[in-house]
Amino acid sequence: MSVIVFVEHDAGTIKKKNFEAVHYASGIAQKMGTTVTAVILGIVDNAEIEKLGAYGAQKVLHVEDSRLGELHPRAYTSALLTAIEKEGGKIIITLNDINGRAVAPRVAAKLKAGLVVGALTYPDMDKGFVIKKAVYSGKAFAYVNITSDKKVIMLMPNTFPITETTGKTVIEKLVVDFSGKDFGIKVNEVSKVTGEVSLSDASLVVSGGRGMKGRENWYLIEDLAKELGAATACSRPVSDADWRPHHEHVGQTGGTIRPDLYIAVGISGAIQHLAGVNGSKTIVVINKDPEAPFFKAANYGVVGDAMEVLPRLTEAVKKFKQHK
Amino acid sequence: MKILVCISQVPDTSTKVVLKDNSTTIENAGVSYIINPYDEWYALIRAIELKESGIASDVDLVTVGKANTEPVIRKALALGGDKAIRIDAESTDPYLTAVYIAEYAKSMDYDLILCGKESIDYNNGSVGSMLAELLDMDYIGFATEIKIEGNTAVVKREIEGGEETDSCKFPLVISCQKGVAEARIANMRGIMAARTRPLTVITPTVDDALTSILSYELPPAKAGVRLIDPADMDELVELLHAEAKVI
Ligand SMILES: Cc1cc2nc3c(=O)[nH]c(=O)nc-3n(C[C@H](O)[C@H](O)[C@H](O)COP(=O)(O)OP(=O)(O)OC[C@H]3O[C@@H](n4cnc5c(N)ncnc54)[C@H](O)[C@@H]3O)c2cc1C
Numbered sequence: 421m422s423v424i425v426f427v428e429h430d431a432g433t434i435k436k437k438n439f440e441a442v443h444y445a446s447g448i449a450q451k452m453g454t455t456v457t458a459v460i461l462g463i464v465d466n467a468e469i470e471k472l473g474a475y476g477a478q479k480v481l482h483v484e485d486s487r488l489g490e491l492h493p494r495a496y497t498s499a500l501l502t503a504i505e506k507e508g509g510k511i512i513i514t515l516n517d518i519n520g521r522a523v524a525p526r527v528a529a530k531l532k533a534g535l536v537v538g539a540l541t542y543p544d545m546d547k548g549f550v551i552k553k554a555v556y557s558g559k560a561f562a563y564v565n566i567t568s569d570k571k572v573i574m575l576m577p578n579t580f581p582i583t584e585t586t587g588k589t590v591i592e593k594l595v596v597d598f599s600g601k602d603f604g605i606k607v608n609e610v611s612k613v614t615g616e617v618s619l620s621d622a623s624l625v626v627s628g629g630r631g632m633k634g635r636e637n638w639y640l641i642e643d644l645a646k647e648l649g650a651a652t653a654c655s656r657p658v659s660d661a662d663w664r665p666h667h668e669h670v671g672q673t674g675g676t677i678r679p680d681l682y683i684a685v686g687i688s689g690a691i692q693h694l695a696g697v698n699g700s701k702t703i704v705v706i707n708k709d710p711e712a713p714f715f716k717a718a719n720y721g722v723v724g725d726a727m728e729v730l731p732r733l734t735e736a737v738k739k740f741k742q743h744k
Numbered sequence: 745m746k747i748l749v750c751i752s753q754v755p756d757t758s759t760k761v762v763l764k765d766n767s768t769t770i771e772n773a774g775v776s777y778i779i780n781p782y783d784e785w786y787a788l789i790r791a792i793e794l795k796e797s798g799i800a801s802d803v804d805l806v807t808v809g810k811a812n813t814e815p816v817i818r819k820a821l822a823l824g825g826d827k828a829i830r831i832d833a834e835s836t837d838p839y840l841t842a843v844y845i846a847e848y849a850k851s852m853d854y855d856l857i858l859c860g861k862e863s864i865d866y867n868n869g870s871v872g873s874m875l876a877e878l879l880d881m882d883y884i885g886f887a888t889e890i891k892i893e894g895n896t897a898v899v900k901r902e903i904e905g906g907e908e909t910d911s912c913k914f915p916l917v918i919s920c921q922k923g924v925a926e927a928r929i930a931n932m933r934g935i936m937a938a939r940t941r942p943l944t945v946i947t948p949t950v951d952d953a954l955t956s957i958l959s960y961e962l963p964p965a966k967a968g969v970r971l972i973d974p975a976d977m978d979e980l981v982e983l984l985h986a987e988a989k990v991i
Pocket residue numbers: 628629630631632654655656657658669670671672673674685686687688689690691692693696706707708709712724725726727757781
């Protein structure tokens with residue numbers, strides 16, 4: 421009855437957030453006196469898969485099928501269900517990210533398993549199986565009790581610090597009996613923004629609002645982001661005006677991010693914007709208006725003109741890196 | 745081609761959350777309710793566009809909710825759509841919501857079921873994907889563009905760090921976000937017409953919830969902002985390093 425964790429990878433490379441999911445699964449398994457079985461799909465080297473051992477996976481089931489390099493929600497679901505059945509798994513962990521959302525709810529519906537999306541804590545088993553999650557886009561938290569026998573938990577990425585151990589893992593190939601329906605979706609074209617830090621994974625984010633005045637000033641945001649190794653984001657009016665691509669827009673109707681550092685430049689801090697970023701660990705606000713509501717949600721504030729402050733901050737980061 | 749749009753009712757985006765009954769419930773006195781923005785601005789409007797361009801023959805709306813959700817589903821009908829179905833049940837658990845919609849939809853031969861990326865109150869983003877499983881359909885999430893070519897949906901969707909274009913034959917479920925349609929406002933004619941469009945209430949076969957919310961909590965208040973001299977960005981960098989430990 422091991423805890424099952426779904427591990428994604430990006431063209432053969434396992435990312436930090438996926439190690440975090442394994443680490444989380446391992447924490448639950450320890451509480452329950454059982455082990456962790458990870459499930460990984462597609463083409464990945466054994467050397468890469470073996471890294472999962474250090475985060476607590478005793479066993480990895482590898483479905484080595486090249487078609488799984490693309491997201492096929494039904495095929496992924498079939499693979500997970502096969503693994504769950506094989507292992508007698510009752511607790512299934514995925515991340516709360518794009519692929520997780522395409523797969524975990526399907527698995528939950530199939531198994532009639534209660535689902536928690538965006539878990540922020542380990543389950544409290546004294547009161548049942550109670551997990552904390554954000555609701556109302558971070559304006560509140562709910563303690564959700566899963567009452568069914570089988571349980572699916574989608575962990576919020578970047579919630580738990582992870583540490584490597586000396587643990588080792590055993591890799592087993594898993595053969596899944598896919599049906600034609602499993603590959604009903606055809607992927608025609610993939611376009612990835614390369615060379616930049618992806619927003620959902622970024623631990624540092626520099627974001628601009630209408631106060632940046634126009635797309636011609638965005639180099640100021642980009643320069644700082646580059647110096648920090650940060651991703652860039654924006655407020656909704658900015659993407660509505662096409663100053664920035666829409667996938668950069670964060671907030672109630674855009675992406676939700678929880679970086680370690682969110683630097684908001686020329687953003688007023690409307691409640692709909694805060695909804696997407698209020699899980700950030702540290703918030704810096706740069707705004708020329710001392711009354712801007714964002715300052716109330718900030719850890720550090722700079723009252724000043726973005727056009728002057730940004731180059732100075734970029735320079736300061738550069739200097740800091742040289743002396744470190 | 746028949747489309748079903750899933751509409752959920754949510755508190756207005758500017759709602760301040762107030763807890764009551766020993767933090768076991770969220771106060772709803774004084775809260776105004778709206779159509780979930782993703783459902784309205786993207787899923788519903790795209791369905792209406794497809795009808796206006798002659799591609800869709802029927803656009804039906806469905807909501808799982810008690811009688812107090814009727815004003816919101818009426819408002820959705822005022823934007824467009826042929827008829828609305830209210831499934832008379834509390835929607836407390838995403839699984840139950842999906843089961844109830846699936847029960848209604850399974851004999852209706854919808855080609856396309858559109859829902860929003862997530863409801864802005866419980867932020868689960870899971871009803872659409874569950875519904876697809878229960879109806880044995882394909883599912884494409886986080887769509888930013890939906891085109892119809894014959895019996896196939898051609899969908900752009902968000903992936904990590906980019907975009908992908910997929911195609912999939914009907915029937916399927918798609919969850920919609922920004923990009924799928926251009927926002928519009930209900931006009932007076934639509935509002936008048938909506939009054940005569942049917943709203944049917946159906947009672948679901950009751951199933952068990954798989955989760956329940958025991959209590960709520962508000963986020964701790966921020967300690968207060970520390971202001972930094974705009975001329976001294978070295979200090980900010982130093983604080984981010986030594987105090988906040990984020991760089
Ligand atoms: C249902 C709904 C959903 C929404 N969803 C979202 C969402 O997901 N994300 C989102 O961002 N918004 C969303 N909004 C919009 C939101 O309410 C705000 O209108 C929006 O966030 C404002 O963007 P902004 O802060 O960039 O612009 P503004 O509100 O115009 O603020 C600009 C700020 O820049 C400052 N400024 C100006 N010049 C300078 C300068 N030279 N240097 C420094 N600072 C300067 C100003 O003082 C001001 O504070 C939503 C609204 C609704 C109704």
